[in-house]
Amino acid sequence: MKKKTSLNDIAKKLGVSKTLVSMVLNNHGDEKGISKVTQKKVWKVVEQLNYKPNLVARGLRLGSSKTIGLIVADISNNFFSTIARSVEDSASKRGYNVMYMSSDENEQKEIDLINMLKERQVDGLILATALKNTDEIVRLKQEHFPFVLIDRYCPNIKTNFVIVDNRMGAFSMTEHLIKCKHHKIGLLRISPSHISPIVDRVRGYKNSLKKHGIRVDKRLIREIPYGKIKQTIETELKKLLRPPLRVEAIFFLNNMLAIAGIEVLHKMGLRIPQDVAVVSFDDIELFQYSYPTITSVAQPIEEIGKKAVEILKEEIDQGGRMKLKKQIILSTELVLRRSCGCFLT
């Protein structure tokens, strides 16, 4: 690759010091009392040589890379890529760029990624953590490393986070199913089982049942391992649908489960919602076009990314020592479509 032009090259060409050039380029020219003439000359040569500042060098000197790290389970997942986009935009507005990494919900991998991002001197971290062992999060906090959790939070640690009201979302959805006269509602959740939104959604489901005096049958709550959805979901669905359980409705706790699950239901020849009602969490585009259209709990995805960056920026500005950590809980919205069967009655 061609040698790039540096501050020094410009300085030499003009017979001035690089200090001067640096000042001019950073618009400290006037304030430092550098003559208009000299400033003009500098800009001209900058133009001529097509000078581009080396942000790595500047970052090293300034101790700030103007980069933030984003860790999600999988960037190719629509939910996370939408977040990634809004993070990108908000960050860029504030002069930051972002480096993303996918953890695949794998704890060790996530820890490695966090460290990689730290070594790369990112100024802050936005993470949808899969960590069960929260030592790493605690360490970040102790080190006053600026970070914001999204989607998931750690109940026992005071951190910044931006999440949605998962409990309430699942509660409302379950309420709706019950109103539709479904009392035997199967729940498909994902593991690892500690991920906070899932825990909260299960909680919301249970609360609704209890409110209506419906016994919570643990057999109706089934767990599918992340990364093995396709292999295991059929078995689990059949357990729910056949005697003795025979559920009337199925609540998928995230979009991946719903997608895989509905395919299986179709293959089994079951009609939705006539034979079994179906609802999901995460309102993705697919749900409004699939057959039937899927009733689901919608999250304000863009808002999550936007808020997260906003908070992260504050935290960075305060050197990771923000006194009152910001804990944002955004509300969800019930999107009623065909799959729950409420339009039938």
Next chain:
Amino acid sequence: MKKKTSLNDIAKKLGVSKTLVSMVLNNHGDEKGISKVTQKKVWKVVEQLNYKPNLVARGLRLGSSKTIGLIVADISNNFFSTIARSVEDSASKRGYNVMYMSSDENEQKEIDLINMLKERQVDGLILATALKNTDEIVRLKQEHFPFVLIDRYCPNIKTNFVIVDNRMGAFSMTEHLIKCKHHKIGLLRISPSHISPIVDRVRGYKNSLKKHGIRVDKRLIREIPYGKIKQTIETELKKLLRPPLRVEAIFFLNNMLAIAGIEVLHKMGLRIPQDVAVVSFDDIELFQYSYPTITSVAQPIEEIGKKAVEILKEEIDQGGRMKLKKQIILSTELVLRRSCGCFLT
């Protein structure tokens, strides 16, 4: 934020030079003949102080950031986020991390992003370019800046690229429609109109018509501006469907058009494929779950990202002076489903 421990801290604590420490850490210890004892000691202190190398500093020194830049139209688009994921994985395998940016098909923005990435000293660039004016690409080439184009290529410039055989894909799809007895086929393309895959797809469509002696009616080819799909697609569809044109089939040239278009068709009360057959380019997950399921041209998306990184790595290793630029054209696959109507007859 807490002060991080540096090489110097370790060196001081041990009373040795940082050179020595650096050598040990980079596993040049044996080769440089540093005693096992000393090496052990170094590692111990590294452990104690929880030392993390500063990759920014190393990058500055080595003139290589081990970072690659990825520019796409929109990271939240499923097509691009899937590419992003495979780029991430292949890059990481080779010791690189990636910084992504979305251009929104905007030329000026893309140029700015390229420059930003250069300033950030990325070692190479993977870009799905929207550039009509290819000066910037030419410049990259002249500078021997390592880069690989994906999805789109510049016909007049010899560069590395990884694309799919768009012409052939659209040709096969059109052939299929004709075999299904559809002779009046409307085409919905996207603008900016110079984007190579779109141009090639239109070409494939025309070739197929010609082969069958069907006159190419320009009125059947309609252009929708990127970013204004929702606002304009209804009008365009109506033009196609109503007299005098009255098409029997519609070929959407990308997934966004198809999604928006099908919604409109449903709203108009048209049955697919009975009233109008529908096919699309880009086989996204949605198409296998939508109603009806959508026949489409599938691209080997993961392969695109993987190949691109592979080639970029070679180019980087050769300092951007790779003699024979690699030009990969991957083949597409026709995925037949319900929307084209071929299962009806």
Next chain:
DNA sequence: TTGAAAGCGCTAACAA
């Protein structure tokens, strides 16, 4: 109105 020098944290050539 300008410049010299120091230093961010790291590696590599060259000494010792």
Next chain:
DNA sequence: TTGTTAGCGCTTTCAA
């Protein structure tokens, strides 16, 4: 077997 020195490109303090 280990250390000295220089320098990547930049900003900033202090001096002129």
